[in-house]
Amino acid sequence: MTLQLQxxxxxxxxxxxxxxxxxxxVGTRAIAEVAEVDMSGDRIRARMRGVAAADWLxxxxxxxxxxxxxxxxxxxxxxxxxxxxxxxxxxxxxxPPVVYVAPLFDTGHPDYAWLSRIQxxxxxTFSEDMSVLTYEMFELR
Numbered sequence: 001m002t003l004q005l006q007x008x009x010x011x012x013x014x015x016x017x018x019x020x021x022x023x024x025x026v027g028t029r030a031i032a033e034v035a036e037v038d039m040s041g042d043r044i045r046a047r048m049r050g051v052a053a054a055d056w057l058x059x060x061x062x063x064x065x066x067x068x069x070x071x072x073x074x075x076x077x078x079x080x081x082x083x084x085x086x087x088x089x090x091x092x093x094x095x096p097p098v099v100y101v102a103p104l105f106d107t108g109h110p111d112y113a114w115l116s117r118i119q120x121x122x123x124x125t126f127s128e129d130m131s132v133l134t135y136e137m138f139e140l141r
Contacts, residue, residue: 009041
């Protein structure tokens with residue numbers, strides 16, 4: 001069996017300056033609040049709804065690996081509300097870092113029920129100043 005990737009969307013995430021908690025028992029925590037999200041694809045167009053969105057990143061003690069934990073609420077251009085949660089890894093050994101995540105979506109809106117049934121994957125790249133993260137997102141099949 002071969003995995004197939006179907007393009008889902010490009011998601012541009014604008015980040016606020018992170019809040020750092022160094023030397024916790026699990027490593028350094030970096031809470032990066034999300035300022036804006038714009039998701040655009042053939043089957044979905046959405047923006048962030050509300051302000052309760054962030055990445056609760058944990059950076060390993062050797063500073064080369066991070067564990068991503070993001071939650072964000074989206075609203076489509078036709079009014080559907082969608083919860084997105086994704087986890088993954090960020091490779092901090094290169095500059096700028098590269099992010100690999102596995103998004104899940106949850107919605108009760110009938111036009112987007114398909115989102116609640118898929119597994120997505122994405123690769124994200126940062127802008128030079130690390131304030132914008134652009135994901136290329138795919139549906140696994």
